[in-house]
Every structure is written in C-alpha cells, then in structure tokens.
Amino acid sequence: TYGDKYPELKTPEGRTKALKRGQWATSELIAYLGLCEQLNLDPLNQKGSFSGAMGPGQFMPTSFVRYGVDGDADGVRNPFSMNDMLASIANYLTLAGWDSASETAQRQAVWSYNHHEVYVNSVLNLAAELASPPADPAVPGVTPAPAIEPAATPAPAAAPAVTTVQ
Numbered sequence: 001t002y003g004d005k006y007p008e009l010k011t012p013e014g015r016t017k018a019l020k021r022g023q024w025a026t027s028e029l030i031a032y033l034g035l036c037e038q039l040n041l042d043p044l045n046q047k048g049s050f051s052g053a054m055g056p057g058q059f060m061p062t063s064f065v066r067y068g069v070d071g072d073a074d075g076v077r078n079p080f081s082m083n084d085m086l087a088s089i090a091n092y093l094t095l096a097g098w099d100s101a102s103e104t105a106q107r108q109a110v111w112s113y114n115h116h117e118v119y120v121n122s123v124l125n126l127a128a129e130l131a132s133p134p135a136d137p138a139v140p141g142v143t144p145a146p147a148i149e150p151a152a153t154p155a156p157a158a159a160p161a162v163t164t165v166q
Contacts, residue, residue, distance in 0.1 A: 025052075028052050029052075029061075031060075031064075034061075034065070035061055035064065035065070038076075039076065039078055039080075046080075055081075056080070056082060057079065059079050063092070067091050067095065068084065068088045069087040069091045070084060070087070071083035071084040071085070071086055071087025093113075094109075096108070096110075096113065097109050106124060106127070107124065110123045110124065
C-alpha cells in the first residue's frame with residue numbers, strides 16, 4: 001500500500017508535513033504557469049532545477065513573482081533574461097538588507113537566501129574578488145582582495161520570506 005512505501009505518512013506529523021509540501025508545490029506550480037503564460041513560454045519546454053528553480057538566477061517561481069525586476073526596461077520581467085536576473089538578485093539582496101559597507105549586513109542578506117555557511121562564504125568571497133582589480137604580474141602592488149574568513153552568520157532580523165521545502 002501507499003503507507004508502506006511512505007511510512008512517514010502514517011503519523012499525523014508526517015501527514016502535516018506532506019500537506020505543507022503539497023501546498024508549497026502547488027503555489028510554485030501556479031506561479032510558474034502564470035509566468036509561462038505572461039512570457040508566452042511552453043511550460044513543458046523550460047529547464048530548471050529539480051525543485052523548480054528557474055533561469056540563471058535560480059529563482060523559485062513565487063520568489064521571482066515577488067522580487068523579479070525588469071532590468072533591461074523592455075516592459076517584461078523575465079527570469080531567463082540575464083539583465084532581469086541580475087536586477088532581480090540585486091533587488092532581493094537589497095530588500096534582505098545588503099549594505100556594501102557592512103560585511104555583517106552582506107552576510108545576513110545572503111544567509112536569508114541560503115542558510116549554509118559554505119554558500120554564504122563562497123558568495124562573499126566571490127563578491128570581494130569581483131570588486132577588486134585583477135592580479136597583474138606586470139603591475140607591481142596590484143593583488144586580489146583577501147578572502148573573507150568564515151564567521152558565524154546570525155539569522156537576519158527582517159529578511160524577505162523565501163519559501164523552501166524542508
């Protein structure tokens with residue numbers, strides 16, 4: 001039977017968790033279908049992650065609906081457009097409290113998106129590397145920015161709500 005294949009559904013907690021995941025998945029599907037309709041895309045031909053994240057920014061459909069920005073001023077918010085994706089990521093991080101002058105604020109903003117230290121440290125190291133001039137052996141004194149040391153990341157005080165599956 002179905003319960004034998006999924007024993008966690010035999011408990012009230014398991015059924016509650018499954019119902020919550022089902023509601024989450026339904027809301028993502030509805031948002032995805034709405035985006036496909038707006039963009040005149042065939043929903044069966046789009047590529048994304050196994051969990052439904054789409055486009056180069058890997059936004060979940062409901063997150064793109066919430067935080068997506070028209071970055072190229074063509075009148076369309078498109079999660080598959082590089083300009084829109086970059087503007088949307090910047091919008092999300094800004095709303096999550098990103099402050100270029102504060103590593104703590106940067107850490108909290110990235111943490112609001114992904115609650116994993118390795119991810120947060122990787123993003124901040126990449127941001128520091130991109131912000132610094134490239135190392136050029138022909139130019140004395142030009143070196144890349146030092147790597148940011150891993151630190152404990154506190155949960156953000158008022159970060160945007162991002163729907164995730166537990």
